[in-house]
Structures are given as structure tokens and as C-alpha cells.
Amino acid sequence: TQLLEQSPQFLSIQEGENLTVYCNSSSVFSSLQWYRQEPGEGPVLLVTVVTGGEVKKLKRLTFQFGDARKDSSLHITAAQTGDTGLYLCAGALGRGGSNYKLTFGKGTLLTVNP
């Protein structure tokens, strides 16, 4: 059973469209991160959210952490071809000694077509 479920798995859209990808769990996370990974490269951290209900913006990307800290969403406004990549969410369970471990979702593969 996957601790973090990401949806959709695949998304293909046209440049200029808006989109939202989701990261859901039945567990409560102390923090959640979003990464973007391009082909042949390692994931790159986009944002970290730690407070339930928190919203963070990074240019055209808006990240939200659910009130109960069990889910998160990433919304991209006016997608560009440069947004193409694999989007991963990763969460940390618990506090103290177990807080160092990140559990990753399987990712959403986004393709933005010109």
C-alpha cells in the first residue's frame, strides 16, 4: 500500500492551460515537500509546507497543505513547456527521531505541449 497517492499519474495539456495535481494520504504528515524531476536528472525541491492550511506560491505554482495535514495540491497557472517534468510529493511522518525520513509518492508525469 502506497502511503502517498498522487493523481493523476499522467497529465498532458496544452501550453496556457491550468492544472492541479494531488497528493493524498490517510496518514498525518508533519511536513510535506514537492519536487520536480526532469529526465536524466535528480529531483529538485520546489517547496516545503509544514502548517495545516498553508498556501505557498512560487511564481505560477501554488501549493496547498490540507487543513488536516493529510493531503496537498499543486496548481499551475498558464502552464509553459518548461513546466514539463515529473512532480513528486514527499512527506515526513511523526516527530523527533522519525522526522528525518521522507516518504515519496510515485509522481505525476506532466507534459505541456506547445
Place this chain on the structure above:
Amino acid sequence: DAGITQSPRYKITETGRQVTLMCHQTWSHSYMFWYRQDLGHGLRLIYYSAAADITDKGEVPDGYVVSRSKTENFPLTLESATRSQTSVYFCASRTGYYSTDTQYFGPGTRLTVL
């Protein structure tokens, strides 16, 4: 250049052979990690190290050995490679103990076991 590097980037080996994947970081981060990325599973933690000579198992440690004699290096050894270890391996280092600290990934090593 500062950063985290992995070598080799591509490796083909045969079942039963020993393989060592190298990871080097120039930031002097205490915390380092090895992950494997497989279709259908996402990123899974193999081993973790909090400092030189301190290592701990992650989610999928069987068949792997790590060492950390120097802060900057964290090699991963497959003692007797199996086909199920065909994967893309990512090394990562982190600025601090907590999952909210920024984690940086290397470019990955694509390993094929025939």
C-alpha cells in the same frame, strides 16, 4: 564546482558481480541518503547516514552495503548484484537533520544488471 556528484552515470553489470556506486558532495552536509527509483514504486530509501561512520537502514536495504569514512563520500555497494537491483539510484545530501531541511539530489546512476 560545489554540489553533489555521482559516478558512474551508467553501469551495466552481470548477476553476481559486486558493484560500487559513488557519491560525493562538496557542502560538508552531515546527512546523506541513497534512494532507488523504479517505475511503479517511486523513490525508496535504501540507506541513510547522519555523519561519518554512522549509517542506518531505510525501507529497502537488503543486498546493499554502505560506508561513510569521510563526510563528503557515501558509496553504495551491491555485494552480489541481482536483476531486481536494476534501477536508477540517487544519492542525496541534506543541510540538517529534519525533513524540512533542504535535500539536494545527485544526477543519478542508471544501473542495469543482466
